[in-house]
Amino acid sequence: RHGQPLLVYILSGEYIETRGEDRRLCVQKTIQYIPAGTLHGNIFEGECKCLMVQFRPEELRSLPELPEEPAEIAGVAAQWLANRMEREFHLRDDVSALALEGILLESLAELVRSNA
Numbered sequence: 724r725h726g727q728p729l730l731v732y733i734l735s736g737e738y739i740e741t742r743g744e745d746r747r748l749c750v751q752k753t754i755q756y757i758p759a760g761t762l763h764g765n766i767f768e769g770e771c772k773c774l775m776v777q778f779r780p781e782e783l784r785s786l787p788e789l790p791e792e793p794a795e796i797a798g799v800a801a802q803w804l805a806n807r808m809e810r811e812f813h814l815r816d817d818v819s820a821l822a823l824e825g826i827l828l829e830s831l832a833e834l835v836r837s838n839a
Contacts, residue, residue, distance in 0.1 A: 725757060725777060726759060726760070727779065730775070730831075731754065732774040732804070733805070736771030742764075754830055756793060756794045758789065758791055804829060
């Protein structure tokens with residue numbers, strides 16, 4: 724259980740997310756959204772590389788209303804965002820923080836739009 728919402732960019736591999744009796748396969752180049760307080764577990768049966776972003780309370784005030792249930796961003800948009808996030812994370816130059824924040828905001832916009 725996380726105290727704040729979480730975005731998980733699955734860069735390679737896959738894992739199984741469990742919530743109660745529910746099990747869901749989470750695959751490469753998707754972005755998983757887990758709302759604050761969601762009781763869940765992860766089962767990793769092979770190699771999996773993820774980048775997890777957890778929000779601080781002060782960052783949530785200016786965001787649109789996020790889904791109350793776990794959600795997924797998939798398809799071309801998710802692949803592009805995950806690739807950009809990974810690239811910027813490894814670059815770590817003078818503007819990486821700005822780029823990462825922009826990619827994160829775009830990810831949240833895609834999440835809200837795809838779950839409206």
